[in-house]
Amino acid sequence: MLDAAAHFETVHERLPGGPEVLQARKAALARAEQTGLPTRRHENWHYTDLARLLKQDSAKNPPMAAHCAEAFCAAALDPLQMVFENGVLVGAPVCEQGVTVESFANALSLGTHAHKDDISDHDMAAFNFAMAQDGVVLTINGSPDRALELVTRGDEAAHLRHAVKVESGTVTLIENLQANGYTNAVLDVDVAAGARVFLLRVQTAGDHIGLTRVKLHGDGAFGVVTFVTGGKLARHETQIHLHGTGARADVHGAILGRGTLHADMTSHLHHETANTDSLTTLHAVLDDTAQGVFQGKVVVARDAQHVDAQQQSRAMMLSEHAHMSAKPELEIYADDVACAHGAALGELDGDALFFLRSRGIDEAAARHMLISGFLAAPLAHIENEELRALVAAHVAAHVPGGDGKGELANV
Amino acid sequence: MALLEIENLHAGVDDKTILNGFDLKIEAGEVHAIMGPNGSGKSTLSYVLAGRDGYTAQTGTARFDGADLLDMEPEARAIAGLFLAFQYPLEIPGVTNMTFLRTALNAVRRGRGEDEMDPASFLRMVREKSRAMGIDDDMLKRPLNVGFSGGEKKRNEVLQMAVLEPRLAILDETDSGLDIDALQTVADGVNAMRNDARGMLVITHYQRLLDFIKPDFVHVMVHGRIVRSGGPELAEELERSGYGTYIGAETSGQGDDAGVAHA
Ligand SMILES: Nc1ncnc2c1ncn2[C@@H]1O[C@H](COP(=O)(O)OP(=O)(O)O)[C@@H](O)[C@H]1O
Ligand SMILES: [Mg+2]
Numbered sequence A: 001m002l003d004a005a006a007h008f009e010t011v012h013e014r015l016p017g018g019p020e021v022l023q024a025r026k027a028a029l030a031r032a033e034q035t036g037l038p039t040r041r042h043e044n045w046h047y048t049d050l051a052r053l054l055k056q057d058s059a060k061n062p063p064m065a066a067h068c069a070e071a072f073c074a075a076a077l078d079p080l081q082m083v084f085e086n087g088v089l090v091g092a093p094v095c096e097q098g099v100t101v102e103s104f105a106n107a108l109s110l111g112t113h114a115h116k117d118d119i120s121d122h123d124m125a126a127f128n129f130a131m132a133q134d135g136v137v138l139t140i141n142g143s144p145d146r147a148l149e150l151v152t153r154g155d156e157a158a159h160l161r162h163a164v165k166v167e168s169g170t171v172t173l174i175e176n177l178q179a180n181g182y183t184n185a186v187l188d189v190d191v192a193a194g195a196r197v198f199l200l201r202v203q204t205a206g207d208h209i210g211l212t213r214v215k216l217h218g219d220g221a222f223g224v225v226t227f228v229t230g231g232k233l234a235r236h237e238t239q240i241h242l243h244g245t246g247a248r249a250d251v252h253g254a255i256l257g258r259g260t261l262h263a264d265m266t267s268h269l270h271h272e273t274a275n276t277d278s279l280t281t282l283h284a285v286l287d288d289t290a291q292g293v294f295q296g297k298v299v300v301a302r303d304a305q306h307v308d309a310q311q312q313s314r315a316m317m318l319s320e321h322a323h324m325s326a327k328p329e330l331e332i333y334a335d336d337v338a339c340a341h342g343a344a345l346g347e348l349d350g351d352a353l354f355f356l357r358s359r360g361i362d363e364a365a366a367r368h369m370l371i372s373g374f375l376a377a378p379l380a381h382i383e384n385e386e387l388r389a390l391v392a393a394h395v396a397a398h399v400p401g402g403d404g405k406g407e408l409a410n411v
Numbered sequence B: 001m002a003l004l005e006i007e008n009l010h011a012g013v014d015d016k017t018i019l020n021g022f023d024l025k026i027e028a029g030e031v032h033a034i035m036g037p038n039g040s041g042k043s044t045l046s047y048v049l050a051g052r053d054g055y056t057a058q059t060g061t062a063r064f065d066g067a068d069l070l071d072m073e074p075e076a077r078a079i080a081g082l083f084l085a086f087q088y089p090l091e092i093p094g095v096t097n098m099t100f101l102r103t104a105l106n107a108v109r110r111g112r113g114e115d116e117m118d119p120a121s122f123l124r125m126v127r128e129k130s131r132a133m134g135i136d137d138d139m140l141k142r143p144l145n146v147g148f149s150g151g152e153k154k155r156n157e158v159l160q161m162a163v164l165e166p167r168l169a170i171l172d173e174t175d176s177g178l179d180i181d182a183l184q185t186v187a188d189g190v191n192a193m194r195n196d197a198r199g200m201l202v203i204t205h206y207q208r209l210l211d212f213i214k215p216d217f218v219h220v221m222v223h224g225r226i227v228r229s230g231g232p233e234l235a236e237e238l239e240r241s242g243y244g245t246y247i248g249a250e251t252s253g254q255g256d257d258a259g260v261a262h263a
Helices: A004-014 A019-035 A051-055 A104-110 A123-131 A350-357 A363-374 A376-380 A385-398 B042-050 B074-080 B097-111 B119-132 B137-141 B150-164 B180-192 B233-241 B249-258
Strands: A080-085 A088-090 A099-103 A136-140 A148-153 A158-166 A170-177 A182-191 A196-203 A207-216 A221-228 A233-242 A248-257 A262-271 A277-286 A291-300 A308-317 A323-332 A338-347 B004-013 B016-026 B031-035 B055-064 B082-085 B168-172 B199-204 B217-222 B225-230
Touching: A004 A019, A004 A123, A019 A123, A088 A104, A099 A104, A104 A136, A104 A158, A123 A158, A123 A182, A123 A207, A136 A148, A148 A158, A170 A207, A182 A196, A182 A221, A196 A207, A196 A233, A196 A385, A207 A221, A207 A248, A221 A233, A221 A376, A221 A385, A233 A248, A248 A262, A248 A291, A248 A376, A248 A385, A262 A277, A277 A291, A277 A323, A277 A363, A277 A376, A291 A308, A291 A338, A308 A323, A308 A363, A323 A338, A350 A363, A350 B074, A363 A376, A363 A385, A363 B097, A376 A385, B004 B042, B016 B031, B016 B042, B016 B055, B016 B199, B016 B225, B031 B233, B042 B055, B042 B074, B042 B082, B042 B168, B042 B199, B074 B082, B074 B097, B082 B150, B097 B119, B097 B137, B097 B150, B119 B137, B119 B150, B119 B180, B150 B180, B217 B233, B225 B233
Parallel strands: A080 A148, A136 A158, A148 A170, A158 A182, A170 A196, A182 A207, A196 A221, A207 A233, A221 A248, A233 A262, A248 A277, A262 A291, A277 A308, A291 A323, A308 A338, B031 B199, B031 B217, B082 B168, B168 B199
Antiparallel strands: A080 A088, A099 A136, B004 B016, B004 B055, B217 B225
16 A cells, blocks of 8 residues: 555446546546645654555454444444445435435546545545545435434455435434454545534544545534544544635544554644634543644634634643644634634643542542543533433443443533 | 541551541431641541541551441441532532432442332432522533532531432531532531431631531641540630630741631
């Protein structure tokens, strides 16, 4: 995989799409090669080193153990599930009132989703299109009763490309990332005027390089809450264009980092028009030698007045060998805006720990309580109560020292 | 056997000695008050007894029902029946008051070899005790002490005491920052818990609290030790004369703290 072109030669015959798609793939690959696959010299990739991943040969990782105890399990909600195993959609897409589902591979082969080479695709996104095996093309009209869940699993390198168009209504998406291997995924979301999209993303395993690109039209709302509770490498980049007035974006991340996990939450909020709001937060709990990254950028265009954009990164360091990098950035070209950013880093509060222990709560349980309490903030952004309870239970089980029976408040 | 027996305790923070030969004996059923100027070591005493990190004893002993208190983890002291109402209660984001109370009560019950309380009985009990303290459902659902006023935090401390039913309660300036109505509520809550089996140590800077919680014994603490002990009349005497007579010439610089202030 180090030599992307050589790798492409070996696999392109197996990739979906006709000659035109192949041409588009080649163009994308050429562009990816021209800019070079990202290294830490690229500003956007300053904190996350892909070298290890891009060198990784296709040797198989140990077999996965994707049971619900370890991975996040949304089954209790009976979501409309689409499972991608080693980069390929398993089974036929399911039906639901108001939802049109098509596999990306099919759409490419049939030409119904003729992917034109898109020069806005840069580095990993261009590479992603060149290599894309499958994904889902979703069109949503009205508010489906069930959440739509994309499950990613398997052990092999996978390149997924999803396109979601929400024409009206309110929809809940779940990205359940439990693949052990390396996944490169691009998710494009178009939110029509007045539509509302909530995305819950939980990564419990593997190496995941994800890019989510959202376009928000007037009064449209997009909220994403990403929990990284396991895996080796997590890169979740969110680019949001607040294109129509009244649009609102919420980008929240939570990292429960143990071992050598490296988790990078990168966001770009482009306030292109007036009266648009955004809130970007990260809560990172970092133990062992885990590394957390918050790279947040807010751009407010000229004449985009009355914009409210806030960014906040908070880290709780449980080990002196853990590391957090926070780089919130504001680029403001309008004058009547309320924008702020902040970054806080601290340890578990010893006084609070003593307070809890003085009430009879043993040290491990008290620590669990304080860490869980710290993560109550991102959980609170999950509006759906059942979904919030599922994530809370998953998080409680993964809090350092957690026995899985821990209780999270405010759930 | 005394409920609490402290003998010749020297203790402090890091290398600094703050308690200088402190002695105190509390029997079950007794209410003791410790009064003293700011900085005399009252909170330090409470932290040493509750087992806060960094507050260590150099010499001397503290026995709780015969057991070596200083050798126990903070949670073990709570399970044994010690309770400290903090002068400055901590804020715990993300943990609701209710979850905290239930976790604490069940931890203490488990530690005492008792069964956990079932959720319905717990809810009923907490509601009843909260009402007595003027704490509404909303305050129970909010994160512990976050955004609570000073008075709400203090009332919440007394609620915790009522829920945990300790054998010895140490109240560290539970009166500070309270208006007269809140003071009455807090005192009622404390008085309702007085019984033959329970001891109390009421720490205060002002005599005012002792009009509401009548102590059996009053001690004056200066420079980390008790310099005088007496009955309730001692509190009244202090109110008239202040701490001045107890503070040596070497501390005249602390004049601000020497008087017993009035509400
Ligand atoms: N954590 C600490 N570190 C250093 N000095 C302390 C600490 N806590 C208390 N002290 C000192 O110990 C003395 C007694 O303080 P404290 O116990 O709070 O008194 P009181 O509660 O009677 O006002 C004071 O001189 C105070 O500055
Ligand atoms: Mg004090």
